[in-house]
Amino acid sequence: MNSKFQILVLGLFLIILLKGCSPALYIPTLADSQKAGVSVDSLMIGRKLYVRNCGSCHNLYRAEQFTRKEWYRVMPDMQKKANINKDQKVMILKYLAVHFKEGK
Numbered sequence: 001m002n003s004k005f006q007i008l009v010l011g012l013f014l015i016i017l018l019k020g021c022s023p024a025l026y027i028p029t030l031a032d033s034q035k036a037g038v039s040v041d042s043l044m045i046g047r048k049l050y051v052r053n054c055g056s057c058h059n060l061y062r063a064e065q066f067t068r069k070e071w072y073r074v075m076p077d078m079q080k081k082a083n084i085n086k087d088q089k090v091m092i093l094k095y096l097a098v099h100f101k102e103g104k
């Protein structure tokens with residue numbers, strides 16, 4: 001095998017690996033922060049809490065998959081399941097809220 005081919009294979013492997021590990025969870029931008037009236041840092045903390053606490057039993061749902069009402073309906077239950085406190089739950093909801101599905 002020549003080395004260019006090996007590098008190509010390694011590159012493809014890395015792309016697949018990274019794709020597989022990072023779900024399509026949005027990364028907060030300045031526009032998101034302005035929309036939410038919350039700093040990018042706070043949204044980032046919400047994202048971290050979400051990734052750390054909410055992906056052990058099921059794949060992480062994307063904010064866009066549920067409306068505000070649906071998120072708020074499952075959160076109390078999931079807060080218990082994830083064993084997080086109220087502040088952590090609020091941070092996660094702030095992060096998700098920027099991209100809730102349209103509708104009530």
Ligand code: HEC
Pocket residue numbers: 050053054055056057058061066071074077078079081082083084092
């Ligand atoms: C201990 C396991 C566990 C953890 C941790 C957990 N979940 Fe869940 N989650 C479940 C189970 C089981 C269901 C499906 C049954 C249900 O709705 O209770 C579910 C369902 C969901 C659903 C889908 C509801 C629907 O209508 O389809 C959402 C959204 C969700 N979880 C969000 C979260 C969030 C956010 C967190 C972190 C705060 C979290 N989950 C942590 C077990 C867990």
